[in-house]
Amino acid sequence: MEEPIISIRDVHKYFRDDIQALRGVSLDVYKGEVIMIIGPSGSGKSTLLRSINNLEQIDFGDIIVDGHSVNNHKDINALRMEVGMVFQQFNLFPHLTVLDNVMLAQKIVRKRGEKEAYETAMLLLEKVGIPEKASAFPLQLSGGQQQRVAIARALAMNPKIMLFDEPTSALDPEMIQEVLEVMIQLAKEGMTMVVVSHEMGFARAAANRCILMDSGKIIEEAPNDELFTNPKEERTKLFLSRIL
């Protein structure tokens, strides 16, 4: 069996000493897998996702990404280059054009030349379907367009893993589909993805495994979209009855 590309081992995380966000989470993600994490708010799913690229520091346990421990990684920025992240609130840089949003990190982190960065950026903007908005500013775009730019920005670093933190939760219903289509396309191309989301449509189309988390623990894990269609645990059934 090959090595997992992400290996999460008995991870604990405390907020302000007394609130425990993660209580011993273990999870292996293999190359090309699409993992979907669902759960109520405060269940630790976003915290778990954010600790994979060390935006949250874990207090106990270990997370190995692509052979390197996130915990005491000498060069965390080198690791973050390999792990793209898409946020709920898009977090595009509002003072830069769409094109510059996608080009900046390529130039200053990947040290690519202007021409290469530009070509990569335009290719990705075409891929997410908005090359015509290259010279627009983020606040001039709709939410769905902004989120697609955010995906292009993360992909421009040629990451090995993509993390999605509730990518469609801040979107109007009619814009969710355009973002999901980009994500499904990405999954089909073999990208390793960890997705925090409640979109059943995405689970059906792309997920290899779905996980339900509650109060900092993994409650249930099931292949494909079986977690939605055939839940075993009472907690899972209760949660699904509330969101569906």
Added chain:
Amino acid sequence: MQSKNIKKNTTNSWIDKNLPQVGELSRIDAWWGLVIIVLLLIILLVTLVPQPFSRILNYVSDGVIITLVVTLTSFILTMILGLLCGLGRVSKNKLIYGVVSVYVEVVRGIPLLVQLMVWYFAFPAIIINLGKTLNYEPFETYLANPIMMAIIGISICYAAYMAEIVRAGIEALPAGQMEAARSLGMTQPQAMRYIILPQAYRTIMPAIGNEFITLLKDSSLVSVVAVADLTRRGREFMSTTFLPIETWLMVALIYLLMTLIAARIVKLLENKTKLEK
């Protein structure tokens, strides 16, 4: 119902056409009116009553230059020092944060006038005493340059206020901006330089402009530490001619003209740096 709608629409389009929009500078507004009145007043006084107004203007004109030099130099130094200290105020390094915080709190708690006194009178005395104990010739004969001391005093005082403005500007940005930059692999300094500061600077532009205008006015305090600025030249003229009304009318008008022009420049810069929406 329909007629109501139509009425509402026409009212709106009338407003759109005839009233300046938010942030828009109309060609003729209160600012132009004021500038024209102030300029006219100065010109009329100087041409129609050259005795004493033309004499006053001639007498204080070198003071205007000094006021401008002190203001602009201090402001540039304030911006540099204020940016560095502002970064120190958001630093996670406890030592840097501590040192900068003490500096900001101390400086903000002492009046600028007293600080100028310290720099012009107390600081040189300390140097001279130090020179005497160490028998070091250049220190013993140290002579403070009033303009230099004034610029140092103002810059160090204003940088403390500027540091707080910079800190507020950085902290006002959503945390997601820093997270997005870091998640792309940018280092902390890279994220500051390319993502955080360019945005913070847009937010704090009005506050910086305010500081500039306040600094221009506060520069009159340097007149008490032997700097021949506009205020001091005015006082000298008054003490030789005993014309307080005419002297201070002229000085006040010149200050007003300078601050009005500064305010407009600030406003133009503000409009230039707005985020595109």
